Amino acid sequence: MNFHELMNKRRSVRGFTERRLTDDEITKLLEAATAAPNACNYQSWHFYVVRGREKINGFVPKIYRGEWFRSAAVVFVVCTDAGQLEARFGGRGADLFAIQDTACAIDHLMLMAAEMGLGSCFVGAFDEDECRRYLNIPDSRRPVALVPVGEPAADTPKRPRKPINEVVTFAGEEE
């Protein structure tokens, strides 16, 4: 599968089968996440790996409302850990670079999941404070996304994108 095929295979999956993930599969996903590009190679991220029916059910509905979330085999709670970036770049380090780093890590994780035949979803609309309490996340980290992963329960169509020319402006001329 080349990258064009892989990126088209990747889609937001909201519903999973009963199949659990092995430790090796979870490691493979984390290795992909941490291979992502990131500012100064500080690796300003931390991953909470949440497993087990009971612990995952505890997310719904207080942290995240969707009932489908309960079907996840694993939930990755992705946090920024921006101490070094903030020391070097101030607010721009914490509020921009660390968010970009973690988003690239999630993108990598989701692409690896797709290659492994797994589905995933980038969930940003959740209650950060409740999540922080639930997992005892220290102040030095900020949970910025929930990424449930599992075997897709059904096929999901790829959602169409705007034509390229609607989101692109050309500047300068090739000489």
Place this chain on the structure above:
Amino acid sequence: MNFHELMNKRRSVRGFTERRLTDDEITKLLEAATAAPNACNYQSWHFYVVRGREKINGFVPKIYRGEWFRSAAVVFVVCTDAGQLEARFGGRGADLFAIQDTACAIDHLMLMAAEMGLGSCFVGAFDEDECRRYLNIPDSRRPVALVPVGEPAADTPKRPRKPINEVVTFAGEEE
């Protein structure tokens, strides 16, 4: 090349040959960028594609200091375009989701570049205001990264990552 190989091939490249990119290559990179996961499929991004020696040289040193930047074949200036996300989610839409969307787009673009044998770099430490003026970027968009792309002038080693266990916490038990 499977995804594990591709992600290891992708690295930050800071120096390019004289080879220019074709329109088809640029389109392929933009198609990869826009296939990225994004909040609500609003596609809260806009891409300025900057070509031509003169226009690219104008970035250095006012917008970005590194002299190597001049060697890029193309510079993608990636902006958030967060109107819809902000209307729906307020500040969280503009300051979190749109930054995550654009970072995933950049990650996709860099992976596609790697597959095409091209190099790229995620440049976050640049002067946003100068960049905005240089390209006449409207207030509705925010430039969040410069991504120079070209044929790598030299091999760059992949930088090592921390061991997984340093950036992961497990929660819950598989029953």
